Amino acid sequence: MKLRKIQNLLFVGIAILALSSCKDQAKIDADKKAMEEKVAMEEANVKAEEIKMKEEAKQKELMSTSITAVASNNAELSTLVSAVKAANLDKMLSEPGSYTVFAPSNNAFEKLPKKMSIAELGKPENKELLTQILQYHVVSGVITSDKLVAAVKGANGKYTFTTVGGKDITASLTGDKIILKDEKGNKTEVVLGNVKASNGVVHVINNVLLMK
Structure with missing residues (x-):
């Protein structure tokens, strides 16, 4: 009788130990998962910050070579700027x-x-x-000088294109010079072409184009 009682107590003890062991393992597994998730989140945050910094650096570089920056660095375009x-x-x-x-x-x-x-006009x-x-x-x-010349030749000497304001300009050639005519019939010459910028190209002209 005593032996059976001892055996029962032993079984209960083993069961308690086993249950306790399962709980400990579950806690260990849960802590491990939480730690892994925390590490993964921190790595994701670091990566996101690196991407952000790279984008900001790229944006800064693009702005430093943009059309506005290129024009600002040319003393002959200070009024335009x-x-x-x-x-x-x-x-x-x-x-x-x-842009062109x-x-x-x-x-x-x-x-x-x-x-x-x-x-x-500045008022x-x-x-x-x-x-x-x-x-x-x-x-x-982007319309480079070569593209504009090719377009003029392909249009039998006169090529008309539309600006962002919805108005037209007509390009033609006089020798190897590109001539632009505005809607008022005034003409201007491209005196310096293909000034490259990160967001387009600049062509310097010697007259202001005017709409009707």
Whole structure:
């Protein structure tokens, strides 16, 4: 009788130990899983931060070689840069994208009549007109000099394209020079072409293009 009682107690003890062991193992497994999840989350956060830093560095590099930056580094385009900032277009021309800008030189702006001078256009009440004029000098996509020449030749000497402002410009050739005609019939010449930027290309022109 005593032996059976001892055996029963032994069985109970073993069962308790086994149950306790299972609970300990479950806790160990749960702690291990929690630790693995924490490590994985930390690694993901580190990776996300690295990606963010790389993107920010890339963005900074692109902005430093953008159309706005390229124009800002050219003393002959200082008036244009001031106009672009006044019209709040500098951000658009600094961000990633694909644009062709026909950039009037400082001398080109000086040729404008007094009522169209940059001093007048820069006034708050003339901001909309200034914006329209500047948009008339911007085309979506990259059009290099070679592409423009090829387009002119392929269009029997006159190639018309549309700016981001929805207005047209007609390109033609005089010898090896690219000539642009605006909607008013005025002509300007590309005096410096293919100035590369991270978000497009700049062609310097010697007259301001005007819409009807």
